[in-house]
Amino acid sequence: MNGLDNHLTGSIPSGIGNLTSLFTLRLLQNNLRGSIPNELGQLTRLGYFQLAWQLPPNVGVILPALEVFAGGVNYFTGPIPVSLSNASGLQILDFAINGLTGGIPKNLGSLKSLLKIVNRFSGSIPSALGNLTRLATLFLEENRFGGNIPSSLRNCKRLQNLNLSSNNLNGTIPKEVLGLSSLSISLVMSNNYLTGSLSLEVGKLQNLMQLDISGNRLSGTIPSTLGSCVSLERLHLERNNFEGPIPESFKTLRGLEELDLSENNLTGRVPGFLAGFSALNLNRTIFLYFNNLEGEVSRDGIFANASAFSVVGNDKLCGGIPELHLPTCSRKKPRETLFFKIVIPATIVAVFISVLLISLSIFYIRRKLPRNSNTPSPDEQQVVDSYLDLVKSTNGFAAENLIGYGSFGSVYKGILFGEGRIVAIKIINLLQKGASKSFIDECNALRSSKHRNLLKIITVCSSVDHQGNDFKGLVFEFMSNGNLDQWLHPASEEQFRTRKLSFTQRLNIAFDVASALDYLHHHCETTIVHCDLKPSNVLLDDDMTAHVGDFGLAKLLSEASRSLSINPAISATLKGSIGYIPPGMGLDLTNRLELLIATFIPKSELLLHSFLLNSLKHFSVHYNSSASFIFVPGLELQMHLSQNDSILPLAEYGMTGEVSVLGDVYSYGILLLEMFTGKRPTDDMFKGDVNIHKFADMAFSANVMAIIDPSMLAEEVIYENEITEHGIEERAIIHNNDFQANRTSNIKECLVSVMEIGLSSSRQICLETDGDEHSC
Known part of the structure; x- marks a missing residue:
């Protein structure tokens, strides 16, 4: 019975219970009012039920033979009725976009095929979902789920499509989930708070077309086993803390259409094989920006079109097409003669032995000498990854945080992200003549000197700003009492005016x-x-x-x-x-x-x-x-x-x-x-x-x-x-x-x-x- 979009009014008549052979009932997009009659429970053969109504709490009791419940886009509110678990034949439960709240009932273990939930659910994802052994699709995105991802999902051996994005999930990604070889459509866990490294088990997803774990706090190196996921078309690892080189095993991912590794801490060279990915489209499908990559950028293949990729924010890159505005690479011709093949290894061994002996001597001498109290301990070291870190620490270089001027730039008061430590940040004005050389000179001088009466540098930042322009800054220990000039010659509005130096x-x-x-x-x-x-x-x-x-x-x-x-x-x-x-x-x-x-x-x-x-x-x-x-x-x-x-x-x-x-x-x-x-x-x-x-x-x-x-x-x-x-x-x-x-x-x-x-x-x-x- 299809009553879809028929402008029906009034209420559902109680006589509908006489249709004992009815299997499908669709009453969406009408103007029906009132409650669902109890006589609906007489439809013992009803298997497909679709409506726009308040969910009765006993829906699973009155419809025990229900196989498909499709809520579609409705105005359901409140929790999912626990009684749905009584519909032992339920195979498809699709709430789509509704206003349901609360958690998922733990006794929905009889669900055998499909679960789609895009609502405002909270709490943790119940481990009982692992009992849904015939589950094929699980959509829990854009909810408020917290806690860990249950490892019991490994029992869902037929799961093909899993989306847990835009929640508050934390902890690591269970290797049991990454080992679900049945995942063939997508695995999406983006925009959560997941930590730890990406397990080598990810290589078992050989049939997966989309992997998206962006916007988390994952770290470590990108596992080379990802090269085994030969069916991948979209790979998104951006906005994490991955480090190390781009794996050479990626050369086997010939079907990639989107690759985003931006805003990580990746090092090494841009692999040349990326230029030969013929399946890549030309709409900026390779994102490598804001990493620490170095070396020459290819001019071939995908790298011949500036609109197809981005490498901005990698200060050690060179070459590439003119549109990138990268410095020219220095050319060195390798000498592959037999002489150098023999001499160079022998020289390296000799140098290694010499350096080892010298290092042992220096170590012994330094043990005899007192330690320099001004040398920062590992806990005191700070790393500023990018221009964005300094923007956050100074509230966008706000005027109220401007505390002075140096010889080649402005000095701001800031708070280091993640630690809350107050620092002074000197931003170099690169438009001023000699500023770049001054930055290098200051870095060289500070690197060569450590003393209790020298201003201690915490770190430096050499990056690009949001407009792609060069950016250079230095982060110093904050001096709470200002400078000597302010004490000797205080301005009327300065605090130093009320107190002089003795x-x-x-x-x-x-x-x-x-x-x-x-x-x-x-x-x-x-x-x-x-x-x-x-x-x-x-x-x-x-x-x-x-x-x-x-x-x-x-x-x-x-x-x-x-x-x-x-x-x-x-x-x-x-x-x-x-x-x-x-x-x-x-x-x-x-x-x-x-x-x-x-x-x-x-x-x-x-x-x-x-x-x-x-x-x-x-x-x-x-x-x-x-x-x-x-x-x-x-x-x-x-x-x-x-x-x-x-x-x-x-x-x-x-x-x-x-x-x-x-x-x-x-x-x-x-x-x-x-x-x-x-x-x-x-x-x-x-x-x-x-x-x-x-x-x-x-x-x-x-x-x-x-x-x-x-x-x-x-x-x-x-x-x-x-x-x-x-x-x-x-x-x-x-x-x-x-x-x-x-x-x-x-x-x-x-x-x-x-x-x-x-x-x-x-x-x-x-x-x-x-x-x-x-x-x-």
């Missing part, structure tokens, strides 16, 4: 910066010249410990350049910031060497200079509970001067392009004068022949207290009182019995010494054309 804090910061410079100049494998030392590049952490940052202009000097008696020319462009760049003058080191001894020495060496020993005996500078340093002059500037070396050009990373460590010493001297006078070297008061050096020199040494920043002495009292009130044992100032009486005198003596260091470091000595020297 005298002791400035000594601590001065020592930190000197320790960083000493490390860069003398204790790195390759000497590093910072070239842009200024207050805004000195960052302060929670404990007000200073960290030197922004190495965008830094230069690495060769071993030959370590000797300050030579003059290495590095660059002919302006390096550094106005006011802190050393002038292009000469310096007589034979007669003026003491004038350049202008920083501090770690307490471990205890080389106290006599002219500061008395004035500093009352000050011990504390950084933390395990490290104490004494503020003294005398940077060990390993100057290897011969008898004939009398004139050395001063570290001119200014206009002349000459780079040496003395340039940083000059900038450090200017930094000291600024820290203790509170005056910028670019202040409006410094005009004509008057600069910050001459300003301090004219007051030295009798009137030094008249030019210092008065706020630091007031803050010194506050700082001392705070320590006393909190009962901290590690005092920033060590009192003796008559400290209060001698306090001002001691501070003045120390300030005179500090100012002498600043003046000595930044002093300019000029040579007349006749060879006579004079002060500039």
